[in-house]
Amino acid sequence: MAGxxxxxxxxxxxxxxxxxxxxxxxxAKTDHPDLNPDPAAAERFKAASAAYDxxxxxxxxxxxxAGEIDEQGxxxxxxxxxxxxxxxxxxxYAQGYGFDGDPDLSDVFAxxxxxxxxxxxxxxxxxxxxxMRGQDYRFSLxxxxxxxxxxxxxxxxxxxxxxxxxxxxxxxxxxxxxxxKGKGGAGMGQGGAGDAYLTISVAPHPEFxxxxxxxxxxxPISLDEAVLGGKVAAPTVDGPVNLTIPKGASSGxxxxxxxxxxxxxxxxxxxxxxxxxxxxxxxATFIETWxxxxxxxxRAGMKVGG
Amino acid sequence: xTRFYSETEVVALIDELTPPRLQTYLRAHIVRPVPxxxxxxxxxxxxxxxxxxxxxxxxxxxxxxxxxxxxxxxxQLNTARGDMRALMQAVAAEPDEVRIRIHHSVRHSRG
Numbered sequence: 001m002a003g004x005x006x007x008x009x010x011x012x013x014x015x016x017x018x019x020x021x022x023x024x025x026x027x028a029k030t031d032h033p034d035l036n037p038d039p040a041a042a043e044r045f046k047a048a049s050a051a052y053d054x055x056x057x058x059x060x061x062x063x064x065x066a067g068e069i070d071e072q073g074x075x076x077x078x079x080x081x082x083x084x085x086x087x088x089x090x091x092x093y094a095q096g097y098g099f100d101g102d103p104d105l106s107d108v109f110a111x112x113x114x115x116x117x118x119x120x121x122x123x124x125x126x127x128x129x130x131x132m133r134g135q136d137y138r139f140s141l142x143x144x145x146x147x148x149x150x151x152x153x154x155x156x157x158x159x160x161x162x163x164x165x166x167x168x169x170x171x172x173x174x175x176x177x178x179x180x181k182g183k184g185g186a187g188m189g190q191g192g193a194g195d196a197y198l199t200i201s202v203a204p205h206p207e208f209x210x211x212x213x214x215x216x217x218x219x220p221i222s223l224d225e226a227v228l229g230g231k232v233a234a235p236t237v238d239g240p241v242n243l244t245i246p247k248g249a250s251s252g253x254x255x256x257x258x259x260x261x262x263x264x265x266x267x268x269x270x271x272x273x274x275x276x277x278x279x280x281x282x283x284a285t286f287i288e289t290w291x292x293x294x295x296x297x298x299r300a301g302m303k304v305g306g
Numbered sequence: 307x308t309r310f311y312s313e314t315e316v317v318a319l320i321d322e323l324t325p326p327r328l329q330t331y332l333r334a335h336i337v338r339p340v341p342x343x344x345x346x347x348x349x350x351x352x353x354x355x356x357x358x359x360x361x362x363x364x365x366x367x368x369x370x371x372x373x374x375x376x377x378x379x380x381x382q383l384n385t386a387r388g389d390m391r392a393l394m395q396a397v398a399a400e401p402d403e404v405r406i407r408i409h410h411s412v413r414h415s416r417g
Contacts, residue, residue: 028365034380053321082358085351086384087391092338092351097382113389231376 004062005051005071008044013065017058028141034082092100134194137187141166141198145205148172149215149237149262156198166198171213171262174202208237211236213265221245236260236267243269310340310347319353322359331359332372336377 009023027048031041054071055061063069099109111132130183139156142277147154151170157163161191172178177199184194202210209216219234229247233240234257241257253271260267276283317323331337332346337355339346348356355377362368362376397408 025365028361032358032365034361080350080354080357082351082354082380083384085354086381087388089388091385091388093355093377093381094385094388095378095381097313097386112393140390 003047003071005054008047008051009055017056017061020052020055024056034086035066045080050132131186133191134187136194137184138195139198142201142203143168143172144203144208145208146237148174148202149208149210150202164196168200172202173199175275176200201279207235210262213262215261215265215267217267217269218272219243219269220272221249223273223275226250226271226273234267234269237262245271249273310349311340311353312344313346316348316353316356320357320360322364323356327360327363328356330370331352331356334374336374 006015009015009020009027011019011023015023029043030036031038031045031048033042033045036045048147054064058070064071072258086093099105102109137158141156142152143152143154149171151172152168154166155163156169157164164180166178166180169178169233177197178197180198182193183196207217215237217235219232221232225232225245226249227247229245229249231242231244234243235241236257238260241260243255243257245255246253249271251271251273255269257267257269257272259265284285311319313328314323317325317328328337332339336359337348337352339348339352341347358380359373359377363369364372397405400408
């Protein structure tokens, strides 16, 4: 305690012994740390309790008032607080507080904290059979683009050894998690097995690209196909499909194959005109002649000058 | 090794505790010392409990059965507080995802 012990009790030096006792009891009622969790209350109680220990003895009070001893009085043993023991693990007076009889929660409660007496005697008690659900497993699994698009099977190796065949659902997306119920670790007692969670990453494909359920593909076409139009075979995730190239199609033209994406999505085909590997004399001569009468400016529509 | 205090030591250590008062608490089974060959042995927890019992007796003039009931409530509360602390520490050590799930569940049932 530091400072004026009378002030700690809310009194002055002129207080009577009875007033001192009364003031201390009033503070003890409201601020006792075993009854009031507020740290400020604990400080008030500590100060009042030290003050009371000093002033309750009339001889000691007289000596303090006379300045013979300071407010520390004399060495006194550290005051004990029950709470320091009561909250601690293994407190012999630990008591259950109502979950033991709860039909839904008693098992969970006993698993966590064990069983306790519900008052009076008979502490400890026996632990019930231990039940715990098995551990969940988490895996990452990379699947190729086509397996993700069309669905299929994959195998994973389990932590306890052995492997597990997994069905990859059609159209699984990159980053999607698949839950395999009951494929996690074994449970204890009557606890069920845990689940396995597979996080799927989809490997990219050299030709196909996927956005949601739509598939994007760039399809090379020849110069003559671009000029004259015609039917060409376009690959899709479910195999080749005939695609009609309109007469005079430019590079970048987009064509839609309805329902040829994933799960009802579309496939978008972007055309790309590819020149023959070698421009022969026939083609060069023809184009020169053609240009004389049919020259056109494909950049006429551009917003910036060339 | 737990240190045990004798009855005489306990009465000497706690100012407010008198032998008749101690007998009252023992009769009401509010304090339960450990039987040893040398007589009842009091642990630190018993000493702290006796100090609180004296404080309660002095402040409130409680009859024996009321005191017993109050101590039972205090024990329940402190046990719950210790359990809650352990549970909170366990929750605090869990990843965000788990803490958020617990948060939602608790908010749902406790408003």
